[in-house]
Amino acid sequence: MAQQRSLLAAVLLFLVALTAAAAEGDAPFVVAHKRVALSRPVPGVERLAVTLDLYNQGSATAYDVSLNDDSWPQEAFELVSGSTSKIVEKLDPGSTASHSFVLETKVQGRFQGSPAVIKYRVPTKAALQEAYSTPVLPFDILADRPPQKKFELAKRLVGKFGPLASVVSFVGAFIYLVASPSKSGAAKGSKKRR
Structure with missing residues (x-):
């Protein structure tokens, strides 16, 4: 009788763990990639085109996806076009969303951007889920670059x-x-x- 109870308890525990794992697998998984393209429209002015690409690689929809990229200090950068934050109503499984904005540099030096913060809601959980984009690798702002030798x-x-x-x-x-x-x-x- 004791063996049957322990066997029944083990099977019950296994089923509970299996359903918990299955419920966890049915969730959104948001991946974000942040990239920066530098350009010099005129000498002494450098612009940064920042693009954030969001991918939902999970098996459920992410709702109220808010993207916030406040890693650009105002004393070093000026926002030229777009905004550093965006809200997407929903991000279906396998779908993508993109957000871009342009900054202009004010100072010369080396800069390394931190990741953007993405928050989204999952219907099965009360708390907001949080994801981070890839960070920007260090780059030089308004640096004296040697002329490019294309050929x-x-x-x-x-x-x-x-x-x-x-x-x-x-x-x-x-x-x-x-x-x-x-x-x-x-x-x-x-x-x-x-």
Whole structure:
């Protein structure tokens, strides 16, 4: 009798754990990626185009998704267009949402942005769930950059492998000419057979 009770208790505990795991698997999983693109419209002015991409990789819908990116200090950056926060009504499983804004730099120096904060509501839980975006890697603002040499890599590759490429192409063309039958010889051969 005691063995049956312990077996029944073990089975009951297993079923409770299984349903808890199944309920936990049926939840939204929000992943956010933050990226920054630098541009210089005029010398001495640098703009940052910040884009935040949200992905719901879970199996349930996330509701009232609020995105807040307050990692840009006002003494170093000025908001040119857009806003640093956004609210999405719902984010279905497998769907994406994107938010962009543009900042202009005020000071020169090195900056590393912290992750944006994403809060969303899950119908099965009372508390708001929280997720973080990827952080921005350190970058230099208004740094003196050497002029870009756009064709430097191509010049090096042509200088290094150019003669080899030309020899290989000549050998390949020669083999093709020798191995392929000539059209005039094939036409003469067919006339002789008639």
